[in-house]
Amino acid sequence: MQQVASNGTPKTFLDQVIAATPGNPHLEMCIQCGTCGGSCPSGPDMEHTPRDLFAMVRAGMKDQVLRSNTPWYCVSCYYCTVRCPQEIHVTDLMYTLKRMSVKSKLYDESIAPDFSKTFIFWVENNGRSFELGLMAQHMLRHNPFGVFKIADMGVGMVTKGRIGFTPKRIKGMDGLHAILAKAKEIEAEDDAKIMGGAA
Amino acid sequence: MRYSVFPGCSLEKGAAGYPYWQSMEAILKPLGVELVEVDDWNCCGATEYIALNRMAAYSLIARTLALAAKTDGLREMVAPCSACYLNLSKADKYLTDDAALADKVNVALGAGGLHYKPGTVKTRHLLDVIVNDVGYKAVEQQATKSLAGLRIAPYYGCLLTRPAVYGQTDSPEYPTALDKLMKVLGAEVVDYPMKAHCCGGHMTQISEASAFDMIRRLVKGAADYHADIIVTVCPMCQLNLDGFQGAMNRYYKGDYHVPVLYFTQMMGLAFGLDAATLGIGAEIVDARPALSRIGVQVPPPEEEAKPAHKPRRPKEALPMPVMPGSEEVEQ
Numbered sequence A: 001m002q003q004v005a006s007n008g009t010p011k012t013f014l015d016q017v018i019a020a021t022p023g024n025p026h027l028e029m030c031i032q033c034g035t036c037g038g039s040c041p042s043g044p045d046m047e048h049t050p051r052d053l054f055a056m057v058r059a060g061m062k063d064q065v066l067r068s069n070t071p072w073y074c075v076s077c078y079y080c081t082v083r084c085p086q087e088i089h090v091t092d093l094m095y096t097l098k099r100m101s102v103k104s105k106l107y108d109e110s111i112a113p114d115f116s117k118t119f120i121f122w123v124e125n126n127g128r129s130f131e132l133g134l135m136a137q138h139m140l141r142h143n144p145f146g147v148f149k150i151a152d153m154g155v156g157m158v159t160k161g162r163i164g165f166t167p168k169r170i171k172g173m174d175g176l177h178a179i180l181a182k183a184k185e186i187e188a189e190d191d192a193k194i195m196g197g198a199a
Numbered sequence B: 001m002r003y004s005v006f007p008g009c010s011l012e013k014g015a016a017g018y019p020y021w022q023s024m025e026a027i028l029k030p031l032g033v034e035l036v037e038v039d040d041w042n043c044c045g046a047t048e049y050i051a052l053n054r055m056a057a058y059s060l061i062a063r064t065l066a067l068a069a070k071t072d073g074l075r076e077m078v079a080p081c082s083a084c085y086l087n088l089s090k091a092d093k094y095l096t097d098d099a100a101l102a103d104k105v106n107v108a109l110g111a112g113g114l115h116y117k118p119g120t121v122k123t124r125h126l127l128d129v130i131v132n133d134v135g136y137k138a139v140e141q142q143a144t145k146s147l148a149g150l151r152i153a154p155y156y157g158c159l160l161t162r163p164a165v166y167g168q169t170d171s172p173e174y175p176t177a178l179d180k181l182m183k184v185l186g187a188e189v190v191d192y193p194m195k196a197h198c199c200g201g202h203m204t205q206i207s208e209a210s211a212f213d214m215i216r217r218l219v220k221g222a223a224d225y226h227a228d229i230i231v232t233v234c235p236m237c238q239l240n241l242d243g244f245q246g247a248m249n250r251y252y253k254g255d256y257h258v259p260v261l262y263f264t265q266m267m268g269l270a271f272g273l274d275a276a277t278l279g280i281g282a283e284i285v286d287a288r289p290a291l292s293r294i295g296v297q298v299p300p301p302e303e304e305a306k307p308a309h310k311p312r313r314p315k316e317a318l319p320m321p322v323m324p325g326s327e328e329v330e331q
């Protein structure tokens, strides 16, 4: 169970992380067995294994945790989640740490959060996304591969009719805008409660 | 059998996964499955929205669930994309388990005039519906052409198989439904050790080293087992393994050519449908040599290089990024 102060704010960083995660992530039950990191396809690229990161969360090392590249290298494969002997929702926690690091502006390597932001831009403006145009936009901005290296794929996709040049816009765009605006308002209130206004 | 269907952005006409949609429609008709598209559905948020905003991510999904609940009274919705399937079923599970979360999401939905009672609509992956509702027997009865002579690597990826708590029906570590389905159609199925490993998801956009490593493991795994084709159940997996196979080869100075088709395309071929109807021919790694082993003729691609017509840009659309290879870009 999380510890809650008399004003309703979770006491420790561990409690805040748990409170900010939908569903019960059971993080306080971590026994540091390392099964998560051992199952992780991105492990070699991570600054900290998920196990390390959870030990740091428990130790209250908020800055170091939110500066880690680990959540951004999570590919959401859920191996850790199904293998964890304590049924800890590791993948969900990675998403929580991503959100916290963006909100607290601690993660400064721009490519990964920026991809999420570009994606969301399309969803918020059309209600739908379209992966290849989005990739092109993202690649042109950051050029992680060099556009020319992927040019053959781009051409193949165009000639084979697999790129939609115009994402469809949903009919209920006004309604969706209103829903998302309200949801963000609620999230801001929740965050103020969870983080005591800190994030 | 009647279900509502959530196509997801990747399966829309003109999107990379459209061949999956084409082949799905073609095989469901003879199997007697009718799908009703959820009117005005929206993006599921993929793996991106939840990374920035949890309430907006859940409300985005709940909007689609609320619309699905109004679709002809249907209580089960098919999602062909594994990522959509996981997002929709997981959100519904958390909304069901957590009344406070559901209340907040409904306050947000109310701003758009909608409401969703958690648990009303059950989201199911297409593969689950085909093997568990339609059944292997009914599939076998439709098959007129054996896939014998083809070695298939069945690839499940992550989000269909894991995590079991969100309603998955197969093993999260060693799933077998797709193996059985392909065997029923006469194919030789290799015991593909990478069958449930990750394709890298959006990692191609973030780190080439990580992305190509994951793609290489999967393609090499299939090649090591002398598979002729990798068969997938997800448009993101298909795009990563097929669309980026060439780039991965260059990165590792490798020379893999393992075509990647959808399980629905293989079913369609076994049902005697022609390749074009099934969207075959749109893949980047040429599947023709492999398919010729079972006597399937795929028409050669139409002239390469130039798009048939100038892509139109309707006024209401937002400014579009320029694609490498489109006519405005110099090569």
Ligand code: SF4
Binding pocket: A029, A030, A031, A032, A033, A034, A035, A036, A037, A050, A051, A054, A083, A084, A085, A086, A087, A088, A090
């Ligand atoms: S597998 Fe679970 S219990 Fe083990 S270290 Fe990882 S999170 Fe903790």
Ligand code: SF4
Binding pocket: A036, A039, A040, A041, A042, A043, A050, A073, A074, A075, A076, A077, A078, A079, A080, A081, A090, A091, A094
């Ligand atoms: S879900 Fe993320 S953290 Fe867990 S094993 Fe997969 S990549 Fe690693």
